[in-house]
Amino acid sequence: MQKQEPVLFNKPLYQRVKDHILNLINSGTLRPGMQIESEAELVTTMGASRMTVNRALRELTAEGRLSRRQGCGTFVATRKPQAALFTIQSIADEIRSRGGSYSCTVHLLQEEKASPSLAAAMDLAPYTPVFHSIIVHKEGNVPIQLGCRYIRPEIAPHFLEQDFTQVTVSDYLLGIAPVTAIEHIVEAIIPEPWIRDLLEINGSEPCLALHRKTWVGQVIATKSTFYSPGSRFTLGGIFTPTSPGSIGVM
Amino acid sequence: MQKQEPVLFNKPLYQRVKDHILNLINSGTLRPGMQIESEAELVTTMGASRMTVNRALRELTAEGRLSRRQGCGTFVATRKPQAALFTIQSIADEIRSRGGSYSCTVHLLQEEKASPSLAAAMDLAPYTPVFHSIIVHKEGNVPIQLGCRYIRPEIAPHFLEQDFTQVTVSDYLLGIAPVTAIEHIVEAIIPEPWIRDLLEINGSEPCLALHRKTWVGQVIATKSTFYSPGSRFTLGGIFTPTSPGSIGVM
DNA sequence: AAAAATTATTTGTATATACAACAAGAAGAT
DNA sequence: ATCTTCTTGTTGTATATACAAATAATTTTT
Numbered sequence: 001m002q003k004q005e006p007v008l009f010n011k012p013l014y015q016r017v018k019d020h021i022l023n024l025i026n027s028g029t030l031r032p033g034m035q036i037e038s039e040a041e042l043v044t045t046m047g048a049s050r051m052t053v054n055r056a057l058r059e060l061t062a063e064g065r066l067s068r069r070q071g072c073g074t075f076v077a078t079r080k081p082q083a084a085l086f087t088i089q090s091i092a093d094e095i096r097s098r099g100g101s102y103s104c105t106v107h108l109l110q111e112e113k114a115s116p117s118l119a120a121a122m123d124l125a126p127y128t129p130v131f132h133s134i135i136v137h138k139e140g141n142v143p144i145q146l147g148c149r150y151i152r153p154e155i156a157p158h159f160l161e162q163d164f165t166q167v168t169v170s171d172y173l174l175g176i177a178p179v180t181a182i183e184h185i186v187e188a189i190i191p192e193p194w195i196r197d198l199l200e201i202n203g204s205e206p207c208l209a210l211h212r213k214t215w216v217g218q219v220i221a222t223k224s225t226f227y228s229p230g231s232r233f234t235l236g237g238i239f240t241p242t243s244p245g246s247i248g249v250m
Numbered sequence: 251m252q253k254q255e256p257v258l259f260n261k262p263l264y265q266r267v268k269d270h271i272l273n274l275i276n277s278g279t280l281r282p283g284m285q286i287e288s289e290a291e292l293v294t295t296m297g298a299s300r301m302t303v304n305r306a307l308r309e310l311t312a313e314g315r316l317s318r319r320q321g322c323g324t325f326v327a328t329r330k331p332q333a334a335l336f337t338i339q340s341i342a343d344e345i346r347s348r349g350g351s352y353s354c355t356v357h358l359l360q361e362e363k364a365s366p367s368l369a370a371a372m373d374l375a376p377y378t379p380v381f382h383s384i385i386v387h388k389e390g391n392v393p394i395q396l397g398c399r400y401i402r403p404e405i406a407p408h409f410l411e412q413d414f415t416q417v418t419v420s421d422y423l424l425g426i427a428p429v430t431a432i433e434h435i436v437e438a439i440i441p442e443p444w445i446r447d448l449l450e451i452n453g454s455e456p457c458l459a460l461h462r463k464t465w466v467g468q469v470i471a472t473k474s475t476f477y478s479p480g481s482r483f484t485l486g487g488i489f490t491p492t493s494p495g496s497i498g499v500m
Numbered sequence: 501a502a503a504a505a506t507t508a509t510t511t512g513t514a515t516a517t518a519c520a521a522c523a524a525g526a527a528g529a530t
Numbered sequence: 531a532t533c534t535t536c537t538t539g540t541t542g543t544a545t546a547t548a549c550a551a552a553t554a555a556t557t558t559t560t
Binding site for chain 1: 309312
């Protein structure tokens, strides 16, 4: 006997509630900051139980589309464009999240005049002033990476006054400007002597260099990160179609 | 009179269940791929109801720490594997490693003459022949990413004869040529209609585009990958000074 | 009028229950 | 032996209920 085909194309109910809200947001009916129906109202309009509605709204909140306040209501999240799409994870968090003790040393933090080659890379006129920082990040006493940054001063006028042993450069910059694009180049190099010194490398071992250009509108910051030999990192990783978008960058 | 401070350090129960699992993972008691207690067992060991346990495990799954299969069990998600200096991880392995069924569709595989802009990006003379492929990768029936590649023919003369439903393009190319440098550019775009069609996107949701240039000596291949909305991936991640270097790239 | 207390609304968490869907193994039929 | 069917255990979803906690509006008191 043939088994009856259920043919249940229907998505789960909580997913239909999520789609319903997303449609209202994407179509512009619900705009950022506006309050949406309460759970109780959605229970009647969608014909779902409150727990199901609650799950839908909770997941949309975790995905950064909604913002909820107990006792107040549910609102369409104001999407700082990059906040929903980009989460740039700091090296400090990375180390602490695996139980290590993080510290860093600021070896240089000053204004310089851009060399012609740097100016070209940053779309500047030669000898324009730029901010330059060199910071070594450590896990315990072991140097992990060396960050060498050049930043256009107009983006962060008070850059030189910051205490980057307390707030990472990334965190500081991300609090100031919305990133619109990132470019990465990865290469294997023989580090120059000054890099070997700061990373406490003995011989002439090859190490990884990751060069990052960050666009903030048309303006540009560049960072070169040098990793101690034997370091590994992952470009690419897990991704799932249901989870919120995030990009972690060291 | 000062109001009495409630001092309620207790986290919610579902959070304590999450912490419990995370501790077992981080301490190494539970290793990637191992099966964890079933919901029913956690109900007894943690003293929570099944719905609460279910919520904890569901959120950990959404966060990429666990992998669940209906009827089978819950497993610690396998994160970064491998060694070698460069390990370019294929999307197929990525999907299979978390228990999904991988498939792909070759929508285009032909020789074309490079447009002036493409030729400039690839360091070619305009209208030089290049190989062009468009492939959609799916997990189950859900399109996950769309890969659009241009390749210099002299690198892979038999490119057009391959069956890329059996071997991924990445695997094929890596078997031929040693990569010497990679460049990534990540951006958020509103996908063009033909991309929306292939990724089965309804509205005009923004999706991530990852553009990769690959140097093989001086020669160049380019790939643009478009991710379905809501996808997340990680650029950067865990790195340890003791483990062999590896770079996974999708 | 201002402050305090109360009430109503809304979200946050937790439980018990139920059934569906899937996977793997066991038992039975061929 | 091999295939089929059944059973069992697992996760996935949905509901009704309950109480806690935060916020806003209202009422009462001073």
